[in-house]
Amino acid sequence: MPPLRDDPGTRSGEVQPGKPPKVQPTPIAAAQPAGLPAGVTFVTQAEGIKEYRLSNGLRVLLFPDPSAGNFTLNVTYLVGSVHENYGETGMAHLLEHLVFKGTPTSGNIMEALGQRGATFNGTTNLDRTNYFETLTNTGDNLAWAIRMEADRMVNSRISGDDLKTEMTVVRNEFEAGENNLIGLTLKELQSVAFDWHNYGNSTIGNRSDVENVPVDRLQAFYRTYYQPDNAVVTLAGNFDEAEALGLLAREFGPIPAPSRTLPPQYTREPAQNGERSVTVRRVGDLQALMAAYHVPSVRHADTPALLVLNELLGNEPSGRLYANLVQTGQASATGTLPLQGGEPGLLLGLAVLDKDDDMDRAQATLLSTLEQAGDKAFSEEEVSRAKQRLATQHAQLMTQPGQVGIALSEAIAAGDWRLLLERRDAVARVTAADVQRVARTYLKPSNRTLARFIPTAQPDRVEIAQAPSAQEVLRDFVGGKALSAGEQLDVAPAALEQRVIREDIGGVKVAMLPKETRGDRVQLQLALDYGNPETVREAGAAPDFLGDMLTRGSTGLTRQQLHDRLEAINTNLSVSGSGEGLSVSLDTERQHLPEALELLRSVLRGSTFPESEFAELKTLTLTALEADRSEPESVAGRELDRIFMPEGTRHGDLFYSPTLDEQLEDVRAVTVQDVRDYYTQVVGAGHAQLSVVGDFDPQTIRAAVPQLLGGWTSGVKYERIVRPLTRPAGVSRSINVPDKANAVYVAAQNFALRDDHPDAAALEVAMRVFGAGTDSRLWNRVRQQDGLSYGVGAQTSLSSRDEQGTLSAYAIYNPGVREKLSAALQEEFRRVAQSGFTETEVNNAKASLLAETRAAYSKDAVLAAVLLNQADLDRTFAFQQQWEQRLAAVTPEQAKAAFVKYINPDDLVVIQAGSFEK
CATH class of the missing domain: 3.30.830.10 (Metalloenzyme, LuxS/M16 peptidase-like)
Structure with a gap:
């Protein structure tokens, strides 16, 4: 089975975490063991694996095999690089190193494990961190291992001194990874394939984050995620079930359930909008090509078919990549890799070339093999062979309880340990048509990120130097002469x-x-x-x-x-x-x-x-x-x-x-x-x-x-063009514009009114209340109350020469809320005729209009525009003074009367444009 990782969200077609996948466990009533330790509850079992839960939230899996000489204790924490915040990349992996430094009680854990002859390790990936040790079931090994894991769950030192020494070790691991050209290229590919999701971050993290992370942030990360309700303990191999369950209850049971709530993982990567590519140039003796395609979570219904497709493309020697690239001499090695987890991940195709091979030719073959897979049918025989290989791998895994215990970490991180079994069964049901369908669905150029590793003798990297502090930059700064100050203009x-x-x-x-x-x-x-x-x-x-x-x-x-x-x-x-x-x-x-x-x-x-x-x-x-x-x-x-x-x-x-x-x-x-x-x-x-x-x-x-x-005259007589007042009424149209996430609503209505008419000030006040501001009725209803639009409003414009006025209204919105938005706008238009405006609304509008006008006059460019308009109309500021007087006199009744007189919702011309047809 491929890596399985945790996904805190649930989408269509997925098994929901906490709900049984499609396996047939033994009925709980029939399997309920007698005499369980206090605080331990039996949950379920399947294929010899039993699940228990402690009162503090810890989950326990027991997979006994009396024939095994050893036992493997594996603790999986549901925390990986996907849970890291800004400045914290590599923190989950760094923490994995530090918990081996020990606790006040257990001492140096790595030394203690070595003294007992244990095989042990800790690993971190995108969704989880796990620690395992395999020991002989002799003496107090089992009791000691359980006690040690319970101890380091909550008592690890995570000290500043340990951080200083282990940081350099992790940095050296980082440096070793930089020497791995395939791994380096994969890291670059992931970062380009994902815009927002943390699956785009390397688990080992960014060097500067690893080198500079404050120990208090590391400790806070530890306290948040290393808790019993966020962990699963798996014990597999040679052990007595009753004894083991008692030890687990004794050592882990006293750990209190945490009071904190785990932060949700809600970032979802949007669909890719076209081909992406990245080129890596380093010293090396080979070339490499990688093509990655976004695919769903491990829990998605398409994943079993994708696993079979992965085999059909990447297997050696029967895979299509091997046949088209290696056997034709275009590449020395090929393969595929499903980088899936609890969240949507990637399906990767790889080709390794000698440094003198034709990369462009190999690239064309790699991409055509992958992206034409959906058009070149796989036979049922090919699919059966691929399914058999996956079934054999799983069957062999199940004969090794220690390895099963570790493999369960991936299924646990994906939401439920039983996914390891359910995905096996789902693979067995895959048909050739299923494989063809998922190939067509996901292996598309628009969904692709291509990475090319090109060896070079002298990498031409641009290292950006650390900037000096502002104090250093300004040490000798004096400054020039201050600009002349302007006057405070009276804008009445x-x-x-x-x-x-x-x-x-x-x-x-x-x-x-x-x-x-x-x-x-x-x-x-x-x-x-x-x-x-x-x-x-x-x-x-x-x-x-x-x-x-x-x-x-x-x-x-x-x-x-x-x-x-x-x-x-x-x-x-x-x-x-x-x-x-x-x-x-x-x-x-x-x-x-x-x-x-x-x-x-x-x-x-x-x-x-x-x-x-x-x-x-x-x-x-x-x-x-x-x-x-x-x-x-x-x-x-x-x-x-x-x-x-x-x-x-x-x-x-x-x-x-x-x-x-x-x-x-x-x-x-x-x-x-x-x-x-x-x-x-x-x-x-x-x-x-x-x-x-x-x-x-x-x-x-x-x-x-x-x-x-002077002297610049036109060869034709000037005559001002007067546009006719057209008044179409009650038109409503929707226009489909494909592939647009945002739609637009525009509405207009013409009416006969000039800006010097006594009604003009009342209508302006009415429109200020209705739609022309961030305290308007449209804003409060459509944006604040209903949350339908980022921007919404309405305004009127009046001619200074002709009796021509226009109402215009607008909103932007998601196409899925078109009906709600239209209904809300119509309701607000009609509410004015029904209930008018309040005195508070009108007074606030008058104050805002006056303040906005005076503020605009304090800007010289605006003032110049006003003077130009006055020159054209033969007006002075006396007109503005008259407008202010009329504005001050507007009453709620006048504002309503002006709105109702000139604005009729039934006469609106409404146009909506967006992606309404899916």
Whole structure:
């Protein structure tokens, strides 16, 4: 049988720990022994092995064989490397060494065992640690062995002095493992195959953890896991059952049951998302290839068939790997190994090559042999032969009680000792069809991790030096001159209006707010309006490239040179554009403002539209659009836009929203000349607004604006495009997007309302209570109460020019809770009409909205954006002051009335996109 390891969780198709597997034990009533020691309870038996339980939780297995000359006492603790936390790797194995150092009573256990002529050892693996000793059943050997094991269960010294000496021994074992090239490669493979689960950690641990582990953490680990309720004592071989049970009860029974609760092991490794690989290069004289595939726990129903598959692939000489690699001269040795445990593990295929062999050829053969196994049927004869080999191995094991006792450790760690017997019986039932099925299921490229060991004469490793302490680094640090401090700005609307300078400079609407800023920073924003319905309709996708292309090369400057110049003067510049206008943001320092404005003029008026840059940008745009095809957010958003198109709109019309394929074709059709033509014929500064906030001299702006924008006129008349208010009602659609763990809900509704209407403030308060914050009703219901979404909310946006308002709502969620999420959102929408808002909710919302607005005005970039918008709308901060007054006056009744007047749950357009079809 393969290694069996413990799994604290239970999944579909597995035997649950604590429940009998499919073996036929002797009925308990008939087998209940008489005269058991106090505190000992008979549990069950199977095939000559009896299980007892002590009152402190210790489990005892007795497997007597009077014909044996010796007995083997084996203690299995359900703790291995899987139980180690961060910084504790190798702790279970290190502890295995330290408990041999002895107790105050037993002295040095290794010496005592040697004096009695015992064969003994301790081993640690992923799920368990075990200690065994085999002695002759003479004298007091049995009594001494039981007493010693009970003693070291809870009384081992685990001292700092012992740790110092044994740590170097373990480190030497670690170093010996580093010399084992196959083992080293396997360690690297495991670490790549597992992202999260501790099966990806080597049992021996990380060198620095082993060298630096504090003894108090080691002691805490010992006290947690070395307890009777976490151990199974197995006694096999030559002994008297009654005597042995009495000794076990006498020595282990007084150990109190611990008060602690064992920490649960709840990490589950997610499915692998594609092929993985790792390469190891060390000095060596061979090459090695390993391919590992994730497989279920030992307890899973597929494991028996996987064990047979392991034999069919890895056996020598009948296995397929041997036939395809060794017998063809591509490798010198092959094999397979099931690295399974109580948790899902790996099935490994291995090929060892001479250092001059063709590794690529062998790799192709290894992978094709493994991954095509499900397509090349195994005969019933092959399967029967493999099953017979496994049955023979098990039968031979059962004739050696001492080895059975040790083998039971693996089954114990997997959940129940009887799994050793049940898995044998399950293997006997495996058919060729079962083997074929599991091969197809698990031996797939997407489930594979490949490791290659490549020998090299001079390994080129990069050793990362330990960094000095912060104190050492800062020993001679002085620091530079502190940045200039900014002023504390009064952000009340009336106070701000007194500071603003509004001017018309050569036809450009300019708003300036000079102020002291930290580091003498200046924020400048510029908006150019151009075009008309006709130019936008005829231009296609060309204007979408304007903003990016303007910064990709200008007269005398390449894209890189422009970036270098901007970085040299500590300036950030961004330009975005469309068929209707350009938006510019400039962030610089007072001393560099003139040079920054010169560079901005070069960008806006001297762009060369390099063809190579356009080709690169076009490819990037197409790639990004293609990526949208499989993103639920993009799919849902595009569908929502298309539903809100004016009725009868066709591709090429002004307000048409294209499908993804149509947009891709539009982008593919654009040439760099199309972009140049739109720029030269349509773009201009005839309708421009400029705002500046920060540490600057207004005279600098007055002088720069004519140079920046003067004389730049468009070849076409500007006409603002007014979008029609479309009001589709009651649409609900679900779109399946394959292979996405997260789904998205988006909803929208249009209504007629402008931001200066008296209802606007009341509706904003209503939406703040309903969905626009982490204290909103949607947040509290959907995220906090029901736990259905990480992000959920709703908001309204109102036009400042036209009577056009939009409600938008969103949520992300697991596709499995779609119905619950939809119902919760609908309930919250309808609850407003039923019960309105409380006074506390409304007062909190008003306070939050005012505080958020004032906080935003303290940021210069936001303030510059507000001034730019005011310049465009011919507004001042008087409008903001009026809004604050209206906000303060909103009552719960007004908030409810505004919500009910403009928001109708029955008229929502709802789009949900995600992996709804499994």
